[in-house]
Amino acid sequence: MSEDHADITPPRDEGAPIPEAGWLGRVIDRLGIVFAIGIIAAMLILIQEVVLRYFFNSPTIWAHETTVFLSGMAFIFGGLYCTARDRHIRVVLIYDQLGPKLRRGFDIVISIICGLAAAMFTWAGWIMVSRAAFAPSGEIRLERSGSAWNPAYPGLIKIFLMVVLGVMTVQFAILAYNYARGRR
Numbered sequence: 001m002s003e004d005h006a007d008i009t010p011p012r013d014e015g016a017p018i019p020e021a022g023w024l025g026r027v028i029d030r031l032g033i034v035f036a037i038g039i040i041a042a043m044l045i046l047i048q049e050v051v052l053r054y055f056f057n058s059p060t061i062w063a064h065e066t067t068v069f070l071s072g073m074a075f076i077f078g079g080l081y082c083t084a085r086d087r088h089i090r091v092v093l094i095y096d097q098l099g100p101k102l103r104r105g106f107d108i109v110i111s112i113i114c115g116l117a118a119a120m121f122t123w124a125g126w127i128m129v130s131r132a133a134f135a136p137s138g139e140i141r142l143e144r145s146g147s148a149w150n151p152a153y154p155g156l157i158k159i160f161l162m163v164v165l166g167v168m169t170v171q172f173a174i175l176a177y178n179y180a181r182g183r184r
Contacts, residue, residue: 016085017029017084017085018084018085018086020107020174020175021083021084021085021178022178024084024167024170024174025085025171026084028080028081028171029081029084029085032077035073035081039074041070042067042071045070048060048063049063065147065153066153069151069156072157073160076157076160076161076164077164079164079168080167080168080171083114083175084171104179107179108179111173111175111176112176115173115176118166122162122165122169125161125162125166126162129159129162132155132159133155133158142155
């Protein structure tokens with residue numbers, strides 16, 4: 001093999017998390033199916049609601065909020081899922097022009113910066129959750145929607161967002177560590 005081909009990165013499995021994501025990336029990848037099923041469930045609920053509303057004139061009070069909740073959960077998890085698979089949106093004008101060593105350095109710095117941002121958003125999430133999940137007296141009281149059905153979805157989605165941001169912080173730390181070690 002010539003020297004020119006020594007720096008070429010082998011193709012990776014597009015249907016899996018990147019190797020640098022480690023064990024956490026594999027767990028996140030496997031959990032993705034749960035949220036994909038949630039999107040299918042939301043679709044089925046909407047179909048049921050259309051049939052009940054327009055064919056039987058008997059709409060439900062829970063379908064809209066449930067589909068918004070399921071879709072929101074999938075959307076939030078999607079950010080974490082894209083992080084583990086390295087499929088997030090990025091401007092590659094400069095990045096793609098770099099050699100492997102400099103690109104690895106960029107990967108380390110980008111992972112650290114993203115991890116710090118995720119940590120700050122986790123803290124902001126905690127402030128939001130402390131208001132949405134606890135009464136001023138300290139007892140657990142989840143924020144509710146205020147509709148006729150009044151589910152605790154707003155409080156639950158805020159808790160889920162904070163947890164996902166915390167896991168994302170850890171995922172970025174694992175990525176930075178594995179990029180620094182040069183581990184694949």
